[in-house]
Amino acid sequence: MLNSVIKRSALCRFKFTCLQVSECRPAQIEISKRLYSAKASGNGEYDLCVIGGGPGGYVAAIRGAQLGLKTICVEKRGTLGGTCLNVGCIPSKALLNNSHIYHTVKHDTKRRGIDVSGVSVNLSQMMKAKDDSVKSLTSGIEYLFKKNKVEYAKGTGSFIDPQTLSVKGIDGAADQTIKAKNFIIATGSEVKPFPGVTIDEKKIVSSTGALSLSEVPKKMTVLGGGIIGLEMGSVWSRLGAEVTVVEFLPAVGGPMDADISKALSRIISKQGIKFKTSTKLLSAKVNGDSVEVEIENMKNNKRETYQTDVLLVAIGRVPYTEGLGLDKLGISMDKSNRVIMDSEYRTNIPHIRVIGDATLGPMLAHKAEDEGIAAVEYIAKGQGHVNYNCIPAVMYTHPEVAWVGITEQKAKESGIKYRIGTFPFSANSRAKTNMDADGLVKVIVDAETDRLLGVHMIGPMAGELIGEATLALEYGASAEDVARVCHAHPTLSEATKEAMMAAWCGKSIHF
Numbered sequence: 001m002l003n004s005v006i007k008r009s010a011l012c013r014f015k016f017t018c019l020q021v022s023e024c025r026p027a028q029i030e031i032s033k034r035l036y037s038a039k040a041s042g043n044g045e046y047d048l049c050v051i052g053g054g055p056g057g058y059v060a061a062i063r064g065a066q067l068g069l070k071t072i073c074v075e076k077r078g079t080l081g082g083t084c085l086n087v088g089c090i091p092s093k094a095l096l097n098n099s100h101i102y103h104t105v106k107h108d109t110k111r112r113g114i115d116v117s118g119v120s121v122n123l124s125q126m127m128k129a130k131d132d133s134v135k136s137l138t139s140g141i142e143y144l145f146k147k148n149k150v151e152y153a154k155g156t157g158s159f160i161d162p163q164t165l166s167v168k169g170i171d172g173a174a175d176q177t178i179k180a181k182n183f184i185i186a187t188g189s190e191v192k193p194f195p196g197v198t199i200d201e202k203k204i205v206s207s208t209g210a211l212s213l214s215e216v217p218k219k220m221t222v223l224g225g226g227i228i229g230l231e232m233g234s235v236w237s238r239l240g241a242e243v244t245v246v247e248f249l250p251a252v253g254g255p256m257d258a259d260i261s262k263a264l265s266r267i268i269s270k271q272g273i274k275f276k277t278s279t280k281l282l283s284a285k286v287n288g289d290s291v292e293v294e295i296e297n298m299k300n301n302k303r304e305t306y307q308t309d310v311l312l313v314a315i316g317r318v319p320y321t322e323g324l325g326l327d328k329l330g331i332s333m334d335k336s337n338r339v340i341m342d343s344e345y346r347t348n349i350p351h352i353r354v355i356g357d358a359t360l361g362p363m364l365a366h367k368a369e370d371e372g373i374a375a376v377e378y379i380a381k382g383q384g385h386v387n388y389n390c391i392p393a394v395m396y397t398h399p400e401v402a403w404v405g406i407t408e409q410k411a412k413e414s415g416i417k418y419r420i421g422t423f424p425f426s427a428n429s430r431a432k433t434n435m436d437a438d439g440l441v442k443v444i445v446d447a448e449t450d451r452l453l454g455v456h457m458i459g460p461m462a463g464e465l466i467g468e469a470t471l472a473l474e475y476g477a478s479a480e481d482v483a484r485v486c487h488a489h490p491t492l493s494e495a496t497k498e499a500m501m502a503a504w505c506g507k508s509i510h511f
């Protein structure tokens, strides 16, 4: 315990030297020098031009203006917020939430002592509620731009030369030419196509079409058992569709820990979604009112052809930089078309930086936002912070899946000596009283130091619970550190505490 306390206070001091303003004077002198050199010199010239108004771009623009940079943000969609707010995180979560409420009220009230009848879906109202949430959040960003004095150019940006961007106006906005001392490319990503399959957004849809279907399909096939496939598959399954997920790999859930993926398949299968893993799509074509799908099981080479009402293609996303003129400037990209950057988000043309889905790393909105803040802090102050070992991920199925840090497989591959602690939600009192106790928390710690390496969970509100684990990992905490923190009772967060106890001393209290 004493060791742990000493270790903890040493860590705190280390963090505070970086974070407490009063102790950062030398850095601040450097900051003002940098800010001066980042400032624009003439009229019509900007300190910062951000291309793309998604979570990466709009956050970078707001923070840039807050740090005193004359900032303009160029967006071609017509609304701010990018993929996330318009056709990603926000509309999907609105549908996930309301479809979950519908499903619970329809199928999970009797055992709770509530009698309901006549429950039905009003899909157009559910879509309207989703659209209203999107609208209020996207227009909120316009308000934040005004409040922070960020200029907003509605149009498509394309580099003329490394200092100049031409903007082709949309929605009646005039064309313009922007000169800036610094640029940030935040142009995001687009759907990865499946060769030979044409997305029409009606019968063969991407996530965008799957967010706006006008009726509940009887049968839906989802190609790809990753985050989009399982989130959107859950929405339509809860609303009544027969959903089959076709996944190339032997397991669903993409990069998540194998134990959690197993639990996820078990729980989601019970909800009625069918999985065809180790299976590849051979062809898909629209045939009248349905889609004819041909698949092959790669374990036994068995082929199957069947009709489905809707096919959702969700096999990943690829960076989007079309029409930006990056080739002309000679900006380096990797094999997957991600714009290459250094640790300060600079491309090989240093005053042009890149963040978010357009560059390396996980394609997540919070990662894009944090990079946006760090990139402008590098411009204005010469220092920024994103800890890539500590970016949480959440899958908003029910129950939710959330993780941060490394998986057990990764620990094995890296040759790290580790210990595991687990705790099931079925032994957590709040989960029991909520009658929603499927899932577990799994903690991976360094066997020698007890320091956290990864935390993985599937369970109720896992997306909220992962915040504590993320903070602990960021500050280099040990499992003992978290286990000794007082957690309120009865809360779901006690499951995290108990998994930490199991990892630290081999035993939890309630399991």
Ligand SMILES: Cc1cc2nc3c(=O)[nH]c(=O)nc-3n(C[C@H](O)[C@H](O)[C@H](O)COP(=O)(O)OP(=O)(O)OC[C@H]3O[C@@H](n4cnc5c(N)ncnc54)[C@H](O)[C@@H]3O)c2cc1C
Pocket (backbone or CB within 6 Å): 051, 052, 053, 054, 055, 056, 057, 074, 075, 076, 077, 081, 082, 083, 084, 085, 087, 088, 089, 090, 092, 155, 156, 157, 158, 186, 187, 188, 189, 207, 208, 228, 320, 321, 322, 323, 324, 355, 356, 357, 358, 363, 364, 365, 366, 367, 368
């Ligand atoms: C269905 C779905 C659900 C998702 N759910 C989540 C979630 O729950 N949590 C999460 O963390 N992530 C989620 N994501 C991922 C998340 O949306 C992205 O990681 C995030 O939007 C990336 O932000 P970004 O700013 O890099 O790019 P984007 O949000 O894609 O924004 C880029 C913007 O740049 C604009 N643009 C492109 N080229 C130009 C140009 N030449 N000129 C002007 N403008 C241009 C585009 O119009 C776009 O608005 C989801 C994605 C999808 C598809």
Ligand SMILES: NC(=O)c1ccc[n+]([C@@H]2O[C@H](COP(=O)([O-])OP(=O)(O)OC[C@H]3O[C@@H](n4cnc5c(N)ncnc54)[C@H](O)[C@@H]3O)[C@@H](O)[C@H]2O)c1
Pocket (backbone or CB within 6 Å): 223, 224, 225, 226, 227, 228, 229, 231, 246, 247, 248, 249, 252, 253, 254, 279, 280, 281, 314, 315, 316, 317, 362, 363, 364, 393, 394, 395, 396
């Ligand atoms: N909650 C969230 O944070 C959230 C929600 C949605 C999307 N996103 C982000 O959007 C991005 C795209 O999501 P996604 O679900 O499309 O991608 P993904 O990478 O999460 O999953 C794609 C899945 O498709 C499978 N696959 C690939 N090719 C295939 C093929 N030919 N046949 C069958 N299966 C195939 C992969 O093995 C993988 O399981 C992700 O990077 C994700 O981070 C995040």
